[in-house]
Amino acid sequence: MKGIWLARLQNLKRKPLVLISMTVMTVIFAYVLSGGVGSSVTLLVATDDTDMSNKALERLQHIDDYSITVLTEAELQEVMKEKRDKIGLQLYEKTYSVLADTESDIVRMLSLEVVTIYNELSFQEQIVTNAGESKWEEVENSMVEEPSFLLEKSSMDESQVFRYDGALQSLFGFMLYFVFYTISINVQFILEDKRTGIWNRLKLASISRFQLYFGHLSFSYLIGLIQMLLVIFLFRFIIGTNMYGGFWKVVVISSVYVLLVMAFSLFIISLVKTVSQSSVIISLLAVAFAMIGGAYWPLEIVQSEGLLAMKWISPIYYGMEALKRVTIYGETLGGVFSYISMMILLAILLIVIGITLLEKRTERYHSSE
Amino acid sequence: MLQAIDLHKKFKTKEAVHKVNMLLEAGESVGLLGPNGAGKSTTISMLSSLIMPTSGEVLWNNVSINKNPEALRKTLGVVPQEIALYPELSAKENLHFFGRIYGLKGQLLVERTEEILRKIGLSDRKNDIVKTFSGGMKRRLNIGAALLHNPSILIMDEPTVGIDPQSRAYILDTVKQLVEEGMTLLYTSHYMEEVELLCDKIYIMDQGEIIAHGTKETLKSLVSDNQTIELKAHVLSKGFEAALKKHFPTANIRKEDEILLITMPQNEEPLATIFAIAAENAVTITSAIVKVPSLEDVFLHLTGRALRD
Known part of the structure; x- marks a missing residue:
């Protein structure tokens, strides 16, 4: 197996273009289509310079989800006339107004958060006015130590809730899509080695079939995983994409997804005769799977019943859903167990079918002299 | 001694090889002659333990390779019809790779690689990438990769297909030299002049069957x-x-x-x-x-x- 890895590494050294280009394409597409920023919302805020509005602004600045630019009232009005895609927020003494073109999920969330801030600040002000600063500190401590409500979180059924994060949608979508090509091109080496007779040469050198498959597949798996990790690390730590605290869960799901794509590529090469046939089929399927699996757009906005029914055949669907759930929806790995186990089961099934068919094909190579 | 006894091979409904009996004594050079599709490559695949016969068996020194192919594989070199090399690697890297696969390492690997490169006349091109080689050079390296582990028996499947006359002559000279050095050879081709030049004993195959065998003289006497x-x-x-x-x-x-x-x-x-x-x-x-x-x-x-x- 070491020998196969060595040959594949030397080959990669000579032809690193696939790995590099697919990684770069993922980064470019995800970066450009997500607007070139992380997932925090850019907010333009102006205050009327009262104590309450300034305190509200200070609270907002502590929320990671928003990237805040402070302007004067006049500047805000001017900017909002020109840049209608931005979200503006005008904070007054007793009230506020959100300036946005559409009533989006983000706008609703922002309004809710501003109302909460104002309520808390009013409550604080009333206590401080009536009982002094020390009383407020007492109340604040008791609120932390003995909360009025015990909150238990549980996720709703996926059909009932829709949360969207453009940055993560682009990142996950293109990451899952482009890695399809990297892995399949690597798995195709099995077909190429069989066609050129290298496979037989290795068998004659007493390398077992298990070692041959394991050597090739493990290398393909690793290359796919490296590409995914490069992209994930780059977006999390360089670009600063918010992964909602689910970074390691994203890594775990990605590693399972790579296994599924590797198995799927093996299955495809077991059905064809040549590398070019396999390339064509994989290119077509990767695009189709990306569309029906929700890589290009969230499946929640898809109306077609037929298209939605087909999502189950797309490996991208399982990866995409699991990744979105552990980030945007804040699910644990246990919460996406069904997606992870489905990916593992499908991978095992496809590997078994793929190897069986490939072995039968090996016999056919000998019969077609 | 490599012996095929009543070999049959069936692929679904097609019978590729039917009742093939062959014998290769140590140091003998044997030719397997037949047109394309005669069943030569299937026979070679069975003789070299790559595929199992549907019935019949192959004996290596009187032991069936169906049960124990390792003993034969250690001492067998196979030159396939295809160019079984990595095109993105250099000639030396290819030989190092296949040498390592056969368990050669360190100084021994370096020495064997150099020796083989000399033998196949590619020492001056050893660091060049294989995909830049001519068809003849690739064929020579294809032979070299099968010789690295110093086999005592060499099976060559149409080693001169599609190359220029000079490369063909070079390859035939190399093979002749190997035979003179005592290598046991099974040489398949549909070029009868190559088989005539290199082999003492000839098997003629057609439509999956051995239709005649013997020395050149014996066979020619059939039509003398x-x-x-x-x-x-x-x-x-x-x-x-x-x-x-x-x-x-x-x-x-x-x-x-x-x-x-x-x-x-x-x-x-x-x-x-x-x-x-x-x-x-x-x-x-x-x-x-x-x-x-x-x-x-x-x-x-x-x-x-x-x-x-």
Whole structure:
């Protein structure tokens, strides 16, 4: 197996273009289509310079989800006339107004958060006015130590809730899509080695079939995983994409997804005769799977019943859903167990079918002299 | 000693090999001759333990390789018909790779690689990428990769397909040298002149069966009663061909690339008659060569078809 890895590494050294280009394409597409920023919302805020509005602004600045630019009232009005895609927020003494073109999920969330801030600040002000600063500190401590409500979180059924994060949608979508090509091109080496007779040469050198498959597949798996990790690390730590605290869960799901794509590529090469046939089929399927699996757009906005029914055949669907759930929806790995186990089961099934068919094909190579 | 006993191989409904019996003694050079699709590669795959026969068995030193292929594989070199090399690696890297696969390492690997590169005449191109090589150079390296672990038996499957005459001559010289050094050789080809040059014993295969075997002399004696006359003329009319067939009813008359080939018993002296028939049919013969039997003729005699049909 070491020998196969060595040959594949030397080959990669000579032809690193696939790995590099697919990684770069993922980064470019995800970066450009997500607007070139992380997932925090850019907010333009102006205050009327009262104590309450300034305190509200200070609270907002502590929320990671928003990237805040402070302007004067006049500047805000001017900017909002020109840049209608931005979200503006005008904070007054007793009230506020959100300036946005559409009533989006983000706008609703922002309004809710501003109302909460104002309520808390009013409550604080009333206590401080009536009982002094020390009383407020007492109340604040008791609120932390003995909360009025015990909150238990549980996720709703996926059909009932829709949360969207453009940055993560682009990142996950293109990451899952482009890695399809990297892995399949690597798995195709099995077909190429069989066609050129290298496979037989290795068998004659007493390398077992298990070692041959394991050597090739493990290398393909690793290359796919490296590409995914490069992209994930780059977006999390360089670009600063918010992964909602689910970074390691994203890594775990990605590693399972790579296994599924590797198995799927093996299955495809077991059905064809040549590398070019396999390339064509994989290119077509990767695009189709990306569309029906929700890589290009969230499946929640898809109306077609037929298209939605087909999502189950797309490996991208399982990866995409699991990744979105552990980030945007804040699910644990246990919460996406069904997606992870489905990916593992499908991978095992496809590997078994793929190897069986490939072995039968090996016999056919000998019969077609 | 490598022996095939009653080998059969069936792929679904197609019987590729039927009741093949072969014997390779140590130091012998054996040819397996037959047209494309005759079952040569399938036979080789079974002999080299790559595929299992449907029935029958292969013995290596009287032990079945069906149960224990390792003993044979250690000492067997196979040169496949395909160029089984990594095109993105250099000649040296390819040889190092296959050497390592066979367990060679360190100084031994370096020395064997250099020795093989010298033997196949690629020392000066060892660091060049294989995909930049000519067809002949790739074929030479393909042979080299099978020799790295110093095998005692070498199976070569059509090693000169699709290369230029110089490379072909180089390869044949290399193989001849290996045979002279004592290598046991099984050489398959549909080029009968290569088999004739390299091999002491020949098996002729057609449609999955061994149809004849023996030394060159034994095989040629199968058609030794016959002679072949090659005729060239300005225009070979159908009337001339028909007249020849009428006059020599037992002769096999066929046309290949504007040359008329007439195979008939050697005791006949037909040239005078042929020229007379030519004159009657207004055909001007430009050359006439009388040939003794070749392996091509043996094949024709046995199957009624030319080897390269």
